[in-house]
Amino acid sequence: MPYGTVNADSLVSSDGGVISPNINSLRNRIINGAMVIDQRNAGASITVNSNSGTQFAADRFLVQGTSSEGVFTAQQLSATPPTGFKNYVRVQTTTASASPASGSLYAMSQIIEGFNIADLGFGAAGASTVTFSFWIRSSLTGTFSGSLKNGNAYNRSYPFTYTINSANTWEYKTVTVAGDTSGTWQTGNLGGLIVYWDLGCGSSLLSTANSWQGGNYNGVTGSTRLISTLNATLDITGVQLEKGSVATSFDYRPYGTELALCQRYFRKTNGGVNTEPTLYAYGDGSQVIGQSWIFPVPMRVSPTTTTSGSLAIGNGGSPTILVSPDSYFLYVMPSGGGTVYYQPNGSYRISFSAEL
Amino acid sequence: MYKLIKNPQGQVATVLRLADNAFIPMDEQNTDYAAYLKWLAEGNTPEPADEIKGE
Numbered sequence: 001m002p003y004g005t006v007n008a009d010s011l012v013s014s015d016g017g018v019i020s021p022n023i024n025s026l027r028n029r030i031i032n033g034a035m036v037i038d039q040r041n042a043g044a045s046i047t048v049n050s051n052s053g054t055q056f057a058a059d060r061f062l063v064q065g066t067s068s069e070g071v072f073t074a075q076q077l078s079a080t081p082p083t084g085f086k087n088y089v090r091v092q093t094t095t096a097s098a099s100p101a102s103g104s105l106y107a108m109s110q111i112i113e114g115f116n117i118a119d120l121g122f123g124a125a126g127a128s129t130v131t132f133s134f135w136i137r138s139s140l141t142g143t144f145s146g147s148l149k150n151g152n153a154y155n156r157s158y159p160f161t162y163t164i165n166s167a168n169t170w171e172y173k174t175v176t177v178a179g180d181t182s183g184t185w186q187t188g189n190l191g192g193l194i195v196y197w198d199l200g201c202g203s204s205l206l207s208t209a210n211s212w213q214g215g216n217y218n219g220v221t222g223s224t225r226l227i228s229t230l231n232a233t234l235d236i237t238g239v240q241l242e243k244g245s246v247a248t249s250f251d252y253r254p255y256g257t258e259l260a261l262c263q264r265y266f267r268k269t270n271g272g273v274n275t276e277p278t279l280y281a282y283g284d285g286s287q288v289i290g291q292s293w294i295f296p297v298p299m300r301v302s303p304t305t306t307t308s309g310s311l312a313i314g315n316g317g318s319p320t321i322l323v324s325p326d327s328y329f330l331y332v333m334p335s336g337g338g339t340v341y342y343q344p345n346g347s348y349r350i351s352f353s354a355e356l
Numbered sequence: 357m358y359k360l361i362k363n364p365q366g367q368v369a370t371v372l373r374l375a376d377n378a379f380i381p382m383d384e385q386n387t388d389y390a391a392y393l394k395w396l397a398e399g400n401t402p403e404p405a406d407e408i409k410g411e
Contacts (some may be wrong), residue, residue, distance in 0.1 A: 254379050288364045290407055302381035304388040320361055321379045322369050
C-alpha cells in the first residue's frame with residue numbers, strides 16, 4: 001500500500017464531528033473553559049452589583065456589574081451540563097434594569113495573557129484568524145452579543161452576535177474572526193486578548209457587529225440584554241478560542257493541568273489544621289518569626305494577598321505577608337521570648353491574586 | 357487608604373490596603389499596586405510603616 005500525505009487543517013467525520021483537529025496541544029487559549037475550577041467560591045453563588053474587577057464566576061471568568069442599577073448572580077453549577085461536560089456557569093438577573101445607563105457594564109469575560117496569544121501576530125499584517133466557540137443556554141431567545149478586545153489598552157474591539165434559538169436548550173455557537181492587523185496587542189504577561197459576553201451593557205459600550213474597530217466595546221447595539229429581564233438565566237461552558245478558522249472539538253485537559261493554569265492567576269490555601277502556613281518556632285523575642293512558602297505554580301506577577309477566617313497565633317501579633325511571583329514570606333512580631341506559633345484552625349485561608 | 361509595611365530588614369516592602377487588609381506588593385504589573393500608584397498621584401499619602409523588631 002503506497003504512503004501519501006494529507007494536507008488539512010482537520011479531519012471531519014461523516015456526522016460533522018472533528019476527529020483530528022490541528023494536532024497542537026493546548027490549542028485552547030481559554031483557561032478553565034469547561035468551568036471545572038472554582039477556587040474562590042467552591043460552587044457558591046456570588047452577587048454582582050459592582051465593577052470591582054475582583055469577582056469571578058469560576059476561575060478566570062470575570063463578572064462585572066454596575067452599582068445602583070441591575071444586579072445578577074453568578075455560580076458554577078453541575079446539575080444539567082451539555083453532553084460531555086461536568087460543569088457550567090450560570091448568570092441570572094436578580095434585579096432587572098430595563099434601560100441601563102450609557103456607561104453601565106454587565107458582562108462576563110476572560111482576559112487571556114499576552115504570552116498565550118503572542119503567536120497570533122495581532123496588530124500587524126498577517127495576523128491569524130481565530131475561532132471562538134462555546135456552549136450556551138438561556139431562558140431567553142434572540143440575538144445576543146459579545147466581543148473580542150485587546151487587553152491593557154482596551155481600544156480595539158470586534159463586537160459579534162450569536163442567536164439563541166430555543167429557550168432553556170443547550171446550543172453550540174462558533175464565531176470566526178480575522179485577526180486584527182491594527183492596534184497594540186500585549187505579548188507578555190499583561191492582558192492580551194479579552195473575550196466578552198455582553199449581559200446588557202449601556203450604549204457607550206456597544207457598537208456595530210463583525211468588524212475590528214477603534215474603541216472599547218463589549219457587544220452589539222440592539223442585542224438582547226439579559227440584565228433587563230428579572231430571573232433570566234444564561235448558562236455557559238465549553239469555551240474555546242483557537243487559532244484558525246475551524247472550531248475543533250473542546251480541548252479537554254487533565255484537571256491538574258487546568259488547576260495549575262488557573263493558579264498562575266489565583267490561589268487559595270487549604271486552611272486545615274497543620275497545613276500551610278503552620279509554623280512553631282522559638283526565639284528570644286527580639287526578632288520577627290517567619291517562614292517562606294513556595295507557590296505550586298509561579299504566578300503572573302507578585303500577587304495581592306488577602307486572608308479570611310482566623311489564624312491561631314501564640315505569643316505574637318497579626319501576620320504580615322510579603323510576596324514574590326514564586327513564593328511568599330509570612331512573619332509575625334513576637335510578644336516576648338519563648339515559643340511563637342501560628343496555625344490555621346480549619347477556616348484560615350490566604351488568597352493570592354495576580355489576575356489581569 | 358493605605359499603610360506602608362516593612363520587611364524584617366526594615367525596608368518598606370509592601371502596602372497594606374486598609375479597606376480589606378490586603379497586602380499589595382510593590383510590583384507595577386500588579387493591578388492593585390497600579391491603583392495605589394494612581395491614588396498616590398492624586399496627592400494622597402499612606403500611613404507610615406511601623407517599626408520592626410530587630411530592625
